[in-house]
Amino acid sequence: MLNIVLFGPPGAGKGTQSQIVMNRYNLMHLSTGDILRNAMDRKTPRGIQAKKYMSRGELVPDELVIGIIGRRLDEYLNKTNGFIFDGFPRTTLQAKEFDIILAQKQISITLMIELEVDHDELISRLMKRGQLCGRSDDQDIDVINNRINIYNQSTRPLMEYYKAQGKYVGINGMGDVDEIYQRICSVIDKEIQK
Numbered sequence: 001m002l003n004i005v006l007f008g009p010p011g012a013g014k015g016t017q018s019q020i021v022m023n024r025y026n027l028m029h030l031s032t033g034d035i036l037r038n039a040m041d042r043k044t045p046r047g048i049q050a051k052k053y054m055s056r057g058e059l060v061p062d063e064l065v066i067g068i069i070g071r072r073l074d075e076y077l078n079k080t081n082g083f084i085f086d087g088f089p090r091t092t093l094q095a096k097e098f099d100i101i102l103a104q105k106q107i108s109i110t111l112m113i114e115l116e117v118d119h120d121e122l123i124s125r126l127m128k129r130g131q132l133c134g135r136s137d138d139q140d141i142d143v144i145n146n147r148i149n150i151y152n153q154s155t156r157p158l159m160e161y162y163k164a165q166g167k168y169v170g171i172n173g174m175g176d177v178d179e180i181y182q183r184i185c186s187v188i189d190k191e192i193q194k
């Protein structure tokens with residue numbers, strides 16, 4: 001199985017790249033942000049719980065997202081070549097619990113690929129996305145800054161966790177979509193050929 005964690009700050013392009021990378025390698029894309037937004041739109045109990053955190057740009061509670069990922073893994077494990085995890089894990093607790101869940105299913109993370117993007121570029125991409133697709137958390141500069149700060153404080157340190165496992169690769173996330181896609185594919189292809 002090929003299991004990729006696509007990592008990077010809000011606006012780094014994880015969702016965009018996940019869509020094209022999943023097609024090339026026949027992977028299943030699991031975005032906790034998309035799953036939570038869908039639950040929010042359908043007003044499910046989990047969606048209602050998540051909404052108050054998401055609208056402020058805060059992380060939703062670990063147990064909630066870990067539960068979501070566990071259920072999706074069970075659902076798709078036997079139907080795919082592997083997964084792209086986008087927006088998960090986001091805290092050390094999530095990463096540790098994730099490793100336990102994966103080990104129970106006798107699978108593991110192959111690579112964590114970080115998309116590295118300048119702060120100013122992130123702000124400009126998020127503001128543009130806010131205008132285009134109307135995500136409310138992309139329309140308020142305070143919420144955007146809060147998400148980037150939380151990323152730097154709680155999520156970015158996770159790279160050390162994956163570095164210690166020899167699974168971390170950082171790539172330049174600046175440039176056009178296809179250029180970045182090629183960089184990601186060359187990292188994955190190198191890993192596959194090992």
Ligand code: ADP
Binds near residue numbers: 034057059065147
């Ligand atoms: P972005 O990366 O642009 O912030 P996402 O769609 O990945 O967008 O996430 C949107 C929101 O969903 C986050 O701000 C957070 O509130 C919530 N969220 C998504 N994934 C997680 C996670 N793994 N842990 C906690 N909260 C999450």
